[in-house]
Amino acid sequence: MVLELQKPRPVWQIMFSTHHTDVGYLYTITGLTFLFMAGVLAMIIRTHLFFPGEGVLVSDSATFNRIFTVHGLTMLFLFALPVANGIGNILVPIMVRYKDMAYPKLNAIAFWMNPVGGALLWLGFADVSWVSYAPYSIIRAPGPAADMFIFGMKILGISSILSSINFVVTVLKCKHPDLSLRRVPLFAWSMLTVSLMTLIAMPTYAAALIMMLTDRLGLSGFFNPFAGGDPIAYLHLFWFTFHPEVYIFLLPAIGMMYEIIPRFSRKPLYSQASGVFAFVMLGIIGFASWGHHMYSTGMDFTTKVVFMIGTLAAVPASGMHVFNFLATMWGARIRFAAPMKFAVGGIALFFSAGAGGVLNSAMPLDFISHGTYWVVGHMHLFLTGTIGFGFVAMVYYMFPYITGRMYSEKWANVHFIGMFWGTVQVFFTQHLLGLEGMPRRIYDYPPEFTSWTQLNQIATVGAWILGASFAVFLASLIYYSAKGKPANMDDPWGLGGKYYYPVAAKNPHGGHSGY
Amino acid sequence: MKSTSKQQMKTLIAVSIIALVALALVSQLHFAYAQLAQQENTKQYLNLRAEVWNLFFRMTTAAFTVGAIVSGTMIWLVWRFRESNPKNKAPTKWEHLEDPTAGSYEEEGH
Amino acid sequence: MGHDTAEWVFVAVVIAVLVYVGVDSWIVQKEVEDVPADAEVIKVTGQQWFWSFEHADGTKEISTLHLKKGHAYKFEIYSRDVMHSFNIPDWVVFEDAVPGHTNHAWFAPNEVGTYPIQCREYCGLLHYNMRGSLVVEDDKS
Incomplete structure (x- = not known):
């Protein structure tokens, strides 16, 4: 076992391994590292906005613009994607009963593109904002930062295409013949869905990045209105990739909850079929709503209506997931250990964020909300509230199996309360800030706008609570992986029954005998 | 099992009907708003900001109604089905299985 | 078992809510997009990092826009460099300024006062400070 301290292996053996669990650990640890790095940037941003007009911590807008750009890029592409891929790597081959990923070397290559892409993004520290709208990113953004951003994103995009190919082939072709696709566990289904989505969505953005690069070099004018191009074309290409990408971030977290909630409810899942159906529906309908960003x-009116309907159409499928979770918990005997707490907290916030999303899709409300802190609050509520909670739940769930030791339930509780409280306080307040009209991505605001100042200060205090809870998380991950009590590996939470998937992942080199 | 699941269904349907009634009330609210706006605004132009903000408040009313039902259900679920609830002393009928999550409702239920 | 019925009822309720949201937004959007025929055209140009305005009679203003209460105004929104977003939060006026495109927004102020104008799309270094003000005055004529 890789990180198991009883039988340690030299770190290079893990790093140069192509085994799916090893690559999975690398992905997960890289993702968590970037989470904490981007979290520090978030703390800088929020602390800065506590003091309007004083330039605390960040004394010029150029630096501030770079900080929020790198914060966004890191959280999305270096935290959310790698952690999903990491957990996927650990569990998906086991869930489809195959010995490894379909292409182990490709898998390792796809992982090692992440640190490279991450280095380019962090060393460049571009100021294009994560959406990098043309023509700003073409005619005004300073190089070489913006060019490094293009190459970094290019590499991360290729990495995510490669790992998607791997997941699709693993699930569809390497699945055990006795296991019908309908009975494949829902987490593997979520990885299959998002991988197919990535394969459809990501090439569009990859093309847009190349076009942006040649535009920057002056060789072409696709998106440059001063060379006959059209910035709106960039927006279409960008959102065609990145609205589906929202579901690509979200569905693995939902899939993780499907692993955790029945386990801690000690009860079968309410309906496998409706989970599969909802994943596939979201995977298809996710492509019908990109225009609501524009x-x-x-x-024109008709296009707006089409995209509004496309956006609303995604809601019943999301609702089916929530229903499925609640119906699973109905009549159960739930042990609220840390993974279950985070999973249930995640569902509650998923619903809140989803309700905000329905409001966003209403065309006239765009006048109020678009480009304000409402959007910041909404999308962070999804990313922290649902995706973050799902991932953290899964990290706690895998913790005994990865380290052979038990985390402290007490400190996990502190983390949970801090994270839930902080998430609600920051991101709900940011919705209100948006209604007060505060635009997003601003370095400073006039101190005489007292409502902005007050709400920002409330949000910042929430962010500090959230940040402190993550400090607890980091400290307990490190401390309890070295000093924690040895875990009862058969049943770490005393739930009764066998935990097939994580147990099999625990012993990667000995094959698994869970079946 | 049969009777409990029927009860569950009844509860769910009741909750749903409450939601529908609440939504019907919301549209009444819309009507009242529109009348107010007409009385107040005798000018010839549409009051754009009033229209948009009224829509916003109607939508938030709907969102909070549904939200209250869903999160209420959830809080109740968490309170009622926690294992420390005295009513939950008895193990569920799936717990004798090798893996409770691998059970099914059909085979074990009757 | 009744599982399916409960779930279908739930989905039906969700769809009912969504139909309501969709229809209501459709109605309001239709109303809001209908620009009065007698609206006066104001050309708005965004550039890094200020707004300039041109009235129908050719008068130009920078950063501060003077309008009269009780008239309808239609903004023609241009950009000279990167994307901006013309926004008067207090009047729910909001539309992107996209270079190479002409966008429109309209409103009819019915209250005098001074209101902030801002840029709501990230446009670089001084995006945060791309502010102006709208002054709505009584129509004396």
Whole structure:
């Protein structure tokens, strides 16, 4: 076992391994490392906005713009994607009963593109914002930062295409013949869905990045209005990739909850079929709503209506997931250990964020919310509230199996309360800030706008609570992986029954005998 | 099992009907708003900001109604089905299985 | 078992809510996009990092826009460099300024006062400070 301290292996053996669990650990640890790095940037941003007009911590807007850009890019592409891929790597081959990923070397290559892409993003520290709208990113963004951003994103995009190919082939072709696709566990289904989505969505953005690069070099003018191009074309290409990408971030977290909630409810899942159906529906409908990011770019009425319907159409499928979770918990005997707490907290916040999303899809409300802190609050509520909670739940769930030791339930509780409280306080307050009209991505605001100042200060205090809870998380991950009590590996939470998937992942080199 | 699941269904349907009634009330609210806006605004132009903000408040009313039902259900679920609840002393009928999560409702239920 | 019925009822309720949201937004959006025929055209140009305005009679203003209460105004929104977003939060006026495109927004102020104008799309270094003000005055004529 890789990180198991009784039988340690030299670190290079893990690093140069192509085994799916090893690559999975690398992905997960890289993802968590970037989470804490980007979290520090978030703390800087929030602390800075506590004091309007004083330039605390960040004394110029150029640096501030770079900080929020790198914060966003890191959280999305260096935390959310790698952690999903990491847990996917550890569990998906086991869930489909295959010895490894379909292409182990490709898997390792796809992982090792992440640190490279991450280094380019962090060393460049571009100021294009994560959406990098043309023509700013073409005619005004300073190089070489913006060019490094393009190459970094390019590498991360290729990495995510490669790992998606791997997941699709693993699930569809390497699945055990006795296991019908309908009975494949829902977490593996979520990875299959998001991998197919990535394969459809990501090449569009990859093309847009190349076009942006040649535009920057002056060789072409696809998106440059001063060379005959059209910035709106960039927006379409960008959102065609990145609205589906929202579901690509979200579905693995939902899949993780499907692993955790029945386990801690000591009860079968309410309905496998409706989970599969909802995943596939979201995977398809996710492509029908990208235009709702562009209502205000001069879109005509009919197009807006089409995209509004496309957006609303995704809601029943999301609702089916929530229903499935609640129905699973109904009549159960739930042990609220840390993974279950985070999973249930995640569902509650998923619903809140989803309700905000329905409001966003209403065309006239775009006048109020678009480009304000409402959007910041909404999308962070999804990313922290659902995806973050799902991932953290899964990290606690895998912790005994990865380290052979038990985390402290007491400190996990502190983390949970801090994270839930902090998430609600920051991101709900940011919704209100948006209603007060505060634009996103601003370095400073006039101190005489007292409502902005007050709400920002409330949000910042929430962010500090959230940050402190993550400090607890980091400290307990490190401390209890070295000093924690040895875990009862058969049943770490005393739930009764066998934990097939993580137990099999525990012993990667000995094959698994869970079946 | 049969009777409990019927009860569950009844509860769910009741909750759903409450939601529908609440939504019907919301549209009444809309009507009242529109009348107010008409009385107040005798000018010839549409009051754009009033229209948009009224829509916003109607939508938030709907969102909070549904939200209250869903999160209420959830809080109740968490309180009622926690293992420390005295009513939950008896193991569920799946717990004798090798893996409770691998059970099914059909085979074990009757 | 009744599982399916409960779930279908739930999905039906969700769809009912969504239909309500969709129809209501459709109605309001239709109303809001209907620009009055007698609206006066104001050309708004965004550039890094200020707004300039041109009235129908050719008068130009920078950063501060003076309008009269009780008239309808239609903004023609241009950008000279990167994307901006013309926004008067207090009047729910909001539309992107996209270079190479002309976008429109309209409103009819019915209250005098001074209101902030801002840029709501990230446009670089001084995006945060791309502010102006709208002054709505009584129509004396």
